[in-house]
Amino acid sequence: MVRTRTGGFELRGRRRERDTLDRLLRDVRDGQSRVLILRGEAGTGKTALLDYLIERAPAGRVTRTAGVEPESEIAYAALQQLCAPLMDHLDPLPEPQRRALSVAFGLTAGDPPGALLIGLAVLGLFAEAAARGPLVCVVDDVQWIDRMSEVILTFLARRLDAESVALVLAARSPGDEQVLTGLPELRVGGLPDTDARALLDTVLTGPVDARVRDRIVAETRGNPLALIELPRGLTPTQLAFGFGARSAAPLTSRVEEGFQRRIAALPADTRRLLLTAAVEPVGDVTLLWRALDRQGIGPEAVAPAEAAELIELGTRVRFRHPLVRSAAWRSAGAAQLRAAHAALAEVTDAEHDPDRRAWHRAHAAVGPDEEVAGELEQSADRALARGGRYAAASFLQRAAELTSDPRRRAALALAAAHARFAAGSPALVPDLLAAAELGPLDVLQRAGLERLRAQVAFALDPGRGAGPPLLAAARRLESLDPATARETYLSALGAAVHAGRLGGDLRRTAEASRAVPAGEDAAGLLLTGLADWSLDGYAPAAPTLRRALEALTSDEDPGLLWLAGPVAHEVWQNAIWQRLTERAVESARATGALSLLPTALVFRAGALVFAGRFADASDLLDEADSLERATGLAARPSALLTLAAHRGRELPALELIEATVKDAEARGEGRLLGLAGYAKAVLFNGLGRYAAALEAARQATEYEDLALCNWTLGELVEAAARAGEPAVAARARDRLAERTATAGTDWAMGVQRLADALAGPPGQAEEHYREAVERLSSERLGLPLARTRLLYGEWLRRENRRGDARAQLRLAHQEFSTMGAEGFAERAGRELAATGETVSKRVPGAREELTPQELQIARLAMGGRTNPEIGAVMFLSPRTVEWHLRKLFIKLGIGSRRELAAALLDR
Known part of the structure; x- marks a missing residue:
């Protein structure tokens, strides 16, 4: 974008990008919501494209913010600025959502709001604002927004649907690839050569050799900002002989160096003005002038900066480019930077904005300052009250640096370490723990430190290397804090279970864990049950494991999900498993526990796979992947493998399985080898390649992995029976019976x-098939039920009962097709065709099937839920629920909710 003679701006080239943004606006005007991430290196014109979008958006229907690096530690800072113009639409929201948003933004006091509730509130706020006309929300420099704003924007981006809202975000690359992944993207690169040369001509001060021009275009790769800034102030001779001298440096650094040279040429007061504006993150002009006045800087200092096209001071402070801000920042000395922060702290209102004031004071401090440390500690408490764990950790860490009291410094460092871990940043914890150990710690603090160190070790390396440190920590904690020792023993035992066949210390860990009283709470019962399972076998352990799950579902502690999920499978408790995973996601979101949320999402996705809700499971896995990239914590791949195997796409499934095996062997995660074997058996059973399924299942069941052995024994029975190995099938059936008879649930039976x-x-086969269908139907396990119908139908066909076979196979084929289980659907289709029935594929114009999401909305609507109530359950805006209901009515050929029940029954 370049300035024209009339003072306006012209966007050169960018036809593809402009067309994309124009289509986005058309879609939003038509009532749809759209999300788009602009990614590109600094200076490629992302901000110019956002300006282009805003110019064409409906007047008064735009809200905009930008990430600012100094602001990245303040919880909800970016989100609050984005929502500020929309707060007039707060009243129609449900009261819990109104309260959550007010507390998160520091407008009122209250209990810490859950991230999920805040996300729903922002979704509702956007929907209410868009009810009066299309709304365009723009966020620039996403790589610098605070962590909690990123979480809420990710939540929002995945749920906008039919609200007439455009959410467009710009993020810098390289370096931003972990921000808001899995969303629609538009890569913004350099200009084509013709446009790049035309833009270069606007800034060259004299004739330049054509070869030099070509060299400039090539070195800048058409980057618009580089084309404008790098030649600025250089003579043709310098361009010809000096431009390439710095070509080894990254392009962004070279552009920033150019800004630094221009800043260095400005008067001293103008440089201080730019520095003060750079560390004032909000862009508040009044606040800036007050801070400048404190430093004795008058209005005349702004003119040189504006003449150099570095900054604009209008209703808000706006730098020409974020690199100008960083250049001003890096050009200053430490004393100048402290002076700017001190001036901003003095003029920031202590009552209305205490956290930013404390943060400025902290950066202005030269040495220890107990008063500032106290203010930072209070800011941490406020951040935690708003759900901002990451911000709280930053406040606590800086407070520890500013206190001279060794005892207090150790306590603050330990609190910061706990907050960092809970915020999903375990890699930052060891240094804080080392700092805490330098000061005196009491017994409980020492116990907490040892436990946290063990938790971090497992989070960063869940393979065979994690077990011994956890076990050693548990033994040290026995005399310090028996309760903490018990929980650490549970982590050590869980690590040994996870290491599986590659670990070798399961029995030793289980025996050691019996040294502490177990207790009757969920963690204690899990410890006792898993120790019994490891040492005494399945039957003695099952009753205790069931009691542990019952206690856990009332406790609702998502921190135990990584063990409780497999245990629920081990004892065949589907209802508890479904309830446990749903509550775990809600709890992790509500507390803002980013260290727990990816795991909770993966386990919930696994539950949805078994329920036959592949699309919903895939959405959760996408969200988990995004959070994994943001936190650096890798969630377990169980649901991803299970989903890929049941989808039946051979090549991508095998690639994922082989990658899992390679990673498991390298890291010593033996349980993943069992998971990979199970997934391969499922895949090949679905494809009808029973010999391959038999071999995979046989290898996987050589070691009794928690839960996985149950799953894989069933695959082994099916594969062996179909591969003509009845003796192998019978032995696997008997091994399975030892477990299912003890469990006794409908799922197990x-x-x-x-x-x-x-x-x-053979004479009892039909009786057993019928009972299996009945039992699994009562558990609402859509996937195992469909597989049972398939096997029953295949048996009926071989018995020449084609009519009965068609009934079972037709249901199986429909259910697999709806789920997206392509391998099993094709297998069911082949069997159905063999009965003489024509298997029709979906063609344009055929009656549309309902998606799992539409079915859930229909059920809730039939139960009398209002649109806002349905939206709260499904994390959608009421307008999106209304849109889905309209689609439902069209698909079903009805006109009101009263007709839903009859229409669904007819289907």
Whole structure:
């Protein structure tokens, strides 16, 4: 974008980008919501494209903010600026959402709001604002927004649907690839050569050799800002012989160096003005002038900066480019930077903006300052009250640096370490723990430190290397804090379970764990049950494990999910598993526990896979992947592998399985080898390649991995029976019976009856198939039920009962097709065709199937829920719920909610 003679701006080239933004605006005007991430290196014109979008947006229907590096530690800073113009639309929201948003933004006091509730509130706020006309929300420099704003924007971006809202964000690359991943993107690169040369001509001060011009265009790769800034102030001779001298430096650094040269040429007061504006993150002109006045800087200092096209002071402070801000920052000495922060602290209102004031005071401090440390500690408390764990950690860490009291410094460093870990940044914890150890710690603090160190070790390396440090920490804690020792023993035992066949210390860890009283709470019962399972076998452990799950679902502690999820499978408790995973996601979101949320999302996705809700599971896995990139914590790949295997796309599934095996062997995560074997058996059973499925299942069941052995024994029975290995099938059936008889749930008995039908007496096969269908139907396990119908239908066809076979196979084929289980759907289709029925594929114009999301909305609507109530349950805006209901009515050929029940029954 360049300035024209009339004072306006012209965007050169960018036809593809402009067309994309124009289509986005058309879609939003038509009632749809759209999300777009602009990614590109500094200076490629992302901000200019955002300006282009804003110019064409409906007047008065734009809200805009930008990430600022100094502001990245303040919880919800970017989100609050984005929502500020929309707060007039707060009243129509449900009261809990209104309260959550007010507390998060520091407008009122209250209990710490959950991230999920804040996300719903912002979604509702946007929907209410868009009800009066299309709304365009723009966020620039996303790589610098605070962590909690990023979490809420990710939540929002994945749920905007039919609100007439455009959410467009710009992020810098390289370096931003972990920000807001998995969303629609537009890569913004350099200008084409013709446009690049035309832009270069506007800034060259004299004739330049054509070869030099070509060299400039090539070196800048068409980057508009580089084309404008790098030649500025250089003579043709310097351009010809000096431009390439710095070509080894990154382009961004070279552009910033150019800004630094221009800043260095300005008067001293103008440089201080730019520095003060650079460290004032909000762009508040009044606040800036007051801070400048404190430093004795008058209005005349702004003219040189504006003449150099570095800054604009209008209703807000706006730098020409974020690199100008960073150049002003890096050009200053430490004393100048402290002076700017001190001036800003003096003019920032202590009552209305205490956190920014404390942050400025902290950066202005030369040495220890107990008063500032106290203010930072109070800011940390406020951040935690608003759900901002990452911000609280930053406040606490700086407070520890500013206190001279060794005891207090150690306590603050330990509190900062806990906050960093809870915020999903375990890699930053060890240094804080080392700082805490330098000061005196009491017994409880020492116990907490040892436990946290063990937790961090497991979070960063969950393989075989994690078990011994956890076990050693648990033994040290026995005399310090038995309760903490018990919880650490549980982590050590869980690590040994995860290491599995590659660990070798499961029995030793289980025996050691019996040294502490277990207790009757969820953690204590899990410890006792897993120790019994490790040392005594399945049957003695099952009752205690069931009691642990019952206690856990009332406790709702998501921190135990990584163990409780497999335990629920081990004892065949589907209802508890479904409830546990749903509550874990809600709890992790509500507390803002980013260290727990990716794992909770993955386990919930696994539950949805077994329920047959592949699309919903995929959405959660996308969200987990985004959070993993943001936090650096890798969630377990269990649901991803299970989903890929059941989808039945052979090549991508095998690639994922092989990558998992390679990673598991390198890291010593033996349980992942069992998971990979199970996934391969599922994949090949679905594809009808039973010999390959048999080999995979046989290898996987050589070691009894928690939960996985249950799953894989069922695959082994099916593969062996279909591969003509009845003896192998019978042995696997008997091993399975040892477990299912003890569990006794409908899920367990349904799986067992299926195994009996496949590998038991032929005369009892139909009885067993019928009971399996009945048992699994009562558990609402859509995926195992569809597989049972497939096997029952195949058996009926071989018995020449084609009519009965068609009934089962038709249901199986429909269910697999709706889920997206392509391999099993094709297998069911082949069997159905063999009965003489024509298997029709979906064609344009055919009756549309309902998506899992639409079915859930329909069920809630039939239950009398209002649109806002449905939206709260499904994390959607009421307008999106209304849009889905309209689609439902069209698909079903009805006109009101009253007709839903009859229309769905007819289907």
